[in-house]
Amino acid sequence: MAELATVPVPPPHAGEEDHAHHGPQGWLKYLWSTDHKVIAMQYMFTGMFMAIVGGFMAYVFRMQLAFPGFEVPGFGMVSPGEYNALVTNHGTIMIFWVAMPVLLAAFGNYLIPLMIGADDMVFPKINRLSFQVFFVSTVVILASLFVEGGGFAGAWTAYPPLSASAEYNLTDLGSTLWLVGVGLEFVAFLLGGINFITTLMNSRAPGMRAFDVPVVVWMIVIASILFMLSVGPLLAGAIMLLFDQTIGTGFFDPAAGGDPILWQHLFWFFGHPEVYVVLLPAMGFVAEIMTTFARKKLFAYKTVIFTVVATGVLSFFVWAHHQFIAGIDPRMANIFTITTLLISVPIAELCFVYIATLYGGSITLNTPMLWALAFIAEFLIGGVTGIFLGAAGATIYFHDTYFVLAHFHYTFFPIAIIGTFAAFTYWFPKMFGRMMDDRLGKIHFWGTIIPFNFIFIPLFVLGMGGQHRRIYNYEHFTELAGPGFQNMRVLATVALLVMLLFQLVFFYNCFKSWRSGKRASSNPWRANSLEWTTESPPPHGNWRPDKMPVVYRGPYEYSVPDRDDDHWPQNAPN
């Protein structure tokens, strides 16, 4: 932070040039910058690129499922081994290289300093290191797809013994690189997490108390804490698995006295909290956007924070619901059924609070608001279908079927895709200094939301019909090969194609708005939180040195009675 003093005051509207005043020059400055906003963009664009990769994989295997035995345009024939590798890496990439970097790292980096009135993260160099490690992990996971034998094909959960031995998985190098990539990604987020937590604790603007911090910042920081608390055992497990793969140890090999189920515990002890790690930032975006465009105070701010903490704590006690039928002692299922169903209470509470926030509002349905509202409407489906799977008795049937698959896509898609579009369209004016085209935004919105439901509702039905996951061709199964089922597969795939097509509208809109959109004022949405008190885009150091904000109130003072203005920025003295 000492850097701030050395930054000369740049001319207005010269955001992009600001970094040039210190550190490396030219394009290198983007690789070596310690500015949290630049690092945020690095994460964002890497994440978006990986979303295209993960989306392409979904396209390939959905085509294979709808039209088995035909060449997939742009890919070719899909062999069973390739199918497994595509599914595995689609899942891995979407979670670890899309959801995590975009929701947590990109928006966390961008928003935390700006929303708490700090000039940067407290450890800018650790922050830079975090991205660099992440970048290496990205290269490793992409490289793993092209080595001899192909990418890892043992599912994103990587259960041993399949994942532990090339003799079984037939992807010697692919599985090792996959593991190394994932391990490095964890390291990157551990580094980033340290920064987020410390920055929130130490760098808040004068006057900003704990409960004046915008919900999204709390959510991202709590998510980082959850991540850091849960990932340790898995990182250790990943190293053990790496040893099993490469130097012949037998931690997970029953023949050598190891235990394959141990990995499942380590994986899901992390894996379940991970769901909340990505959920919380998205819930945070939605809170900011809903309050802004409903001109409403967030309903019961403290309840939200405490509920989120409670959810976080509970999330450490539900992991074995992924293992009900995995061979654990069946009596254990009782305990985990209880904890899993209990966690529905705080999650339902959060949904109710968000819905209640709309009451008495003055709602404007522009693009970011549509995304935010769609998040609630769609996430509810993911939430309620989780109850089926939390009840161990029902999971006997549903486990590893497309019902599960549709369920978690109804959580992950709202989180990673809808939540990201909400945040991206909301903060775009701040990030790029231009307004996005609202009409194109809405076209893109409907072109994404409607097909999304047409992809995954048929998959629920297929799951209820007994279709299991990770099977490359259902023609082999007489009970599943009927025309009714096959039509549903085709419907899902066609809907995906439509959805992918509409993403072009988004890219066009981004490009067009970035080039020639209307210039954004510092606060186009008339919002209260601090990022809107500086220029769009903010300069290096975020505020001019003499304009660092001071905070007088919480972030949700909208439509306060007896005030003419319906917003009341956090930094306005009165």
Add this chain to the structure above:
Amino acid sequence: MNETSFFDGLIGVASSYAGEIDFLILVVLVSVGVWFIAAEVVFFWLILKFRAKPGEKAQYIDGKDKRHKRWVTRPHFAVLAFDIAIIVISFQVWHHVKIDLPDNPDSELRIIGQQWAWTFQHPGADNVLDTDDDIFTVDDLHVEVGKTYLFRLEATDVLHSFSVPVWRIKQDAIPGRSITGWFQPTEAGAFEVQCAEICGFGHGVMRAEVHVETTGEHTAWMVTNAPAAVANLEVLNNG
């Protein structure tokens, strides 16, 4: 419990506990369905009702007032009540299917998953497992309708999962362990087994069939297959 399931048309009901599992699923469906519809209706109603109108300001509600807060707290106690109901029924089903094994099963089987086939060990004419007249088959399980079976599920290489959708049965198979479970087929016919746990290249074709036979058919099958049991196994393994 009666045997018509809301899964009718999607999948058959062919074991003694399939109906119970379906009933549990139905209970969950109804309870979360009520919540889901209520929440979405309120949600969309609020969006329609509170659209911005020129000159009208939003209300200032911070949610601290008890009168407001109860709109959130009361429903969440109701959620809790529904959860408890689901937990109770789920426990009953879970115990019946997974914990309380039948005391006097009619027969015992061994099921072995390996990359990428299922081996079934039937007890043969003496109805005792691990004796000389055991019948080994690959990818075809033969059982008698209405009889209760205990099975020992094993794996030789990686994880697999034994799943017969029409029976609503599913259990992972783990190398190094033998997991006991049970089932009682109630419908005669041939049904599909899917491997439900990814197990490598051939996972997608790791299909088997259960042949649920009447007593007469089953006895006939045992007779024709008994002497050649060992020879059969070799042929099938190579095939």
